[in-house]
Amino acid sequence: MGVIWLVIIGAAAGFLATRLMKLEMQIIPTIAIGIAGALIGGLVLRFLLSVMGAFAGLIGAVLGAMLLIWLWQTYIQK
Structure with a gap:
C-alpha cells in the first residue's frame, strides 16, 4: 500500500x-x-513519515520530483 500511496502523491x-x-x-x-x-x-x-506524519511524504515527493526535473533539464533535454 505504501508504494501505491507514493504513486498517487507523485x-x-x-x-x-x-x-x-x-x-x-x-x-x-x-x-x-x-x-x-x-x-x-x-x-x-520515509523515516520522517513516522516522525512528522504524511506531510513529510508530500515534502519528500515534491523535492524528489524537483530533483528529477532539474536533472532532466540539465542532462537529457539538451
Whole structure:
C-alpha cells in the first residue's frame, strides 16, 4: 500500500514541482517525473513519515520530483 500511496502523491507532486520551477511540460512527463520523484523522495524521507506524519511524504515527493526535473533539464533535454 505504501508504494501505491507514493504513486498517487507523485502525480500531485509532479504538478506542484513543475509549477514551483515555472516549467511548462506535457501531462504525461509531468506525472511520470512526479511519480519517480515521489518514489525516490518518499523512500529517502520515509523515516520522517513516522516522525512528522504524511506531510513529510508530500515534502519528500515534491523535492524528489524537483530533483528529477532539474536533472532532466540539465542532462537529457539538451
